[in-house]
Amino acid sequence: MFKPRVPLExxxxxxxxxxxKVFTEKFHLKRGYCCKSGCKxxxxxxxxxxxxxK
Known part of the structure; x- marks a missing residue:
């Protein structure tokens, strides 16, 4: 499945x-899904x- 890239702000x-680079909660919510990488x-x-x- 193709997941379009989200432009970084x-x-x-x-x-x-x-x-x-450490992505913020805002970025993860904007992306719209969990990548299961254990992001901070x-x-x-x-x-x-x-x-x-959890």
């Missing part, structure tokens, strides 16, 4: 102390360790 992410600000409640939603 200024407040969709920040750079952490190591220089990696996942608003969908996914837990990568248990592979389940």
């Amino acid at each position: 200024e407040d969709d992410f920040y750079l952490n102390e190591k220089g990696y 600000h996942c608003p969908y409640g996914y837990d990568k360790r248990t592979d389940s939603f």
Whole structure:
């Protein structure tokens, strides 16, 4: 299934102390689905360790 890319806006992410992009909760909600990658600000409640939603 094709999932279109969501254009990034200024407040969709920040750079952490190591220089990696960290997506915000706002971005995840705008994207509209959970990618099951264990994202730090996942608003969908996914837990990568248990592979389940809280």
